[in-house]
Amino acid sequence: MNKILIAAAVVAVGAGGYWYSQQSTSLSTTDSAVLSYVPADTPLFSAQLNPFPIKDYINSLSDAYRQFPPGSFDELEQESDQRAQFFVSLLKSYADSMKDGDTFITTFGLAAEVRSYVYTLGAVPVFKIEVENADAIWAILDKAEAQSGLTHTPANLKGVDYRSYQLTDAEEKEQVSLVFAVHDGLFTATLSTSFTEATLLETALGVTSVDNSIADANIVEEIITKHGFTNEGVSFVNHKEIITALTSTDGNQLAGQLSKLYEIMGEDPMAELKTPACSSELAAIANNWPRTVAGYDELTVTDSHSAFGFRTVIESENQVLLGAYQKLRGYLPSYTQYIDNSVFSLGLGIDVNQMVPALTGIWDDMLTPEYQCGPLAEMQMQMSQQSPAMLGMFTGMANGVKGLGVSLIDYKISEDTQSPQLDSLDAVVTLSADNPATLFNMAKSFVPELANLQLPENGDAIELSSVVPIPAELNITPKLALKGNHLVLFSGEKGAAIADKLEKEPVTSNGLFVVSADYMKMFDPLLTFIEMTGEPIPEELEGMKHYDMRTQFTLDIDQQGFEIDTHMDSRATK
Structure with a gap:
C-alpha cells in the first residue's frame, strides 16, 4: 500500500x-x-x-x-x-x-x-x-x-x-x-x-x-x-x-x-x-x-524577451486579523522597488511601534473563541503560555523604526588579474524612522567605535574609513549621513545619488517586504574576471553564465488578504 x-x-x-x-x-x-x-x-x-x-x-x-x-x-x-x-x-x-x-x-x-x-x-x-x-x-x-x-x-x-x-x-x-x-x-x-x-x-x-x-x-x-x-x-x-x-x-x-x-x-x-x-x-x-x-497582471512574450507579473492572494474574510496585520506595514524605500536599477535590493517594512499592539490583537483573536477540537485546543494552550507583550522590551530600543533597505547598485572588478580588486562599488543601506538621529546616538553606547562620531543634521555625509578598517583591495569609501527620516550608509556616486533623493522621501506605510535581483549584473563581472585569470569557472557558477534574468518578489497585505507579487523578466542570450 x-x-x-x-x-x-x-x-x-x-x-x-x-x-x-x-x-x-x-x-x-x-x-x-x-x-x-x-x-x-x-x-x-x-x-x-x-x-x-x-x-x-x-x-x-x-x-x-x-x-x-x-x-x-x-x-x-x-x-x-x-x-x-x-x-x-x-x-x-x-x-x-x-x-x-x-x-x-x-x-x-x-x-x-x-x-x-x-x-x-x-x-x-x-x-x-x-x-x-x-x-x-x-x-x-x-x-x-x-x-x-x-x-x-x-x-x-x-x-x-x-x-x-x-x-x-x-x-x-x-x-x-x-x-x-x-x-x-x-x-x-x-x-x-x-x-x-x-x-x-x-x-x-x-x-x-x-x-x-x-x-x-x-x-x-x-x-x-x-x-x-x-x-x-x-x-x-x-x-x-x-x-x-x-x-x-x-x-x-x-x-x-x-x-x-x-x-x-x-x-x-x-x-x-x-x-x-x-x-x-x-x-x-x-x-x-x-x-x-493566483493570476497574471502582466504578460509580454516575444522570441527575444519575456516579462511576467504573477500575483498570489491568500484570501481572508477575517477583518480583525487583516486590520492587525496591516498595522505592521512599514516603509519600503523607493530604490528597493525597481527591478532594473540594481544588482540586488531588499526592503523590509515594519512599523516597530505597532508591532506589539498588532501582534497582541492577532494573539487575542487566535485565542478566541475557546476551541473544543483537540488539536486546536492544544494549539491554543501552547499559545496562551506565550505573550507578544514580551517583545516590548526589545522593540523599545528600536522605537520609531519604519523600515530597512539594502541595495547593491553596481560593482566593477579590475582587469588586473595579478592584483585583483574592486574598481568600484555602489551600494546603499538605510534605516528609516521617525527620528533616526536618536537611534544612531543610542547605538553609540553599544558600539564604542562610533562614540566620537557626530552626524551633521544638515545631511552632510561623514566618512567611516577611520572607524571601519577596510582592506585596500576593496577600494571603497563608506559614508554615513542623516537624510530626512533616513540614516543612510552608502558608497559610490550612485549610492550618493540615492542618499540625496531620500532626503525628501516621506516615510509612509507602503508595504511589508520586497526583494529583487538582476542575475546578469550579479554574476557577469565575477565570471568575466575568472575567465580572464585563466582559471576554470566553478561548476556551481557555470550555469549562471549569461543568465539574463531579473526577478522581484513582494509581500504585502490589504483588505482581501495577503498578496505575493512575483515579477520575472528574461532576455534571450545575444
Missing part, C-alpha cells in the same frame, strides 16, 4: 509542477468544454485560458536557463527499476527539447501557442494540454518504453484510445496506473486506480462530464473579477474543500476517496478531526481563509 501512495504522490507532484498561467479577454469555447469536466469541489485548479506563445517563450530564455547541468540525470540513471528508467527517459527528452522553441514544440507535437490545464478530481491529478501532432507524443513514449523496458496496456474507453502504464507491483492488491490519451485535440495525463470510482477515468479523459462543474459555478470568472486578474490564466487552492475532506467521510469527492483509502489501510489517521467540534471549528477557520488564488 505504501508503494501505491508513493507512486500516486510522485505523479501528482509532477503534474502539479506544470503550473503557469497568463492574460487576455473572455473564456473560449475550448475552456468551457474542458471546465465542464472539472467538478466545482476540486481542491486544486490551474488553467492557461488563452493560448500561450510557448515557442517564443522558450526562445526568449537565456541559454543557461534552457540547459541542464552536465550529469543532472547520472544518479537517476543508476536506478534499476523500469518505472524509474521510464521517467528518466521522459525527463531527458524534455531536457533535449529545450534547445530552442522549434525543437520543443516539434518534440511534443505542440502548436506555437497552447492552452493547458492542471486540476484534481478529488485526489486524482489531471493534466491537459492542446496538441497539434499526437504522433510526436506517442513517439516519445515509445522511446521511453524501448529505453526502460516498461510497456503499456492499450485500452479504449467509450471511443477514446489510451495507454495505461502500471506503477504498482503486480502482486499488490490495489493497483495504480499512469494513463495517457489524446482526445479532441487535448493530450491528457492522469491516474487510474483500483480503489476509485470507475467513472473517474471517463471524466478525466473528457467523455463524461460532471453534474456540478467549475463552469456551472462560475468560479473562474468570479476569481478574475474579484481580484482584477487578466483572463489569461487563473489558479487556486480551495482550503474549504480540503478541510471538508479532512473532517468528513463523504462531504465532497476528495473526502469519499480518502475514506476508501483509509478503509484499505485499515485505519483513519484523520479520525480525530471528524468530531462535531473539529468539523465545525475547522470549517469556521476555512471560511475565514477560503482560498489561495
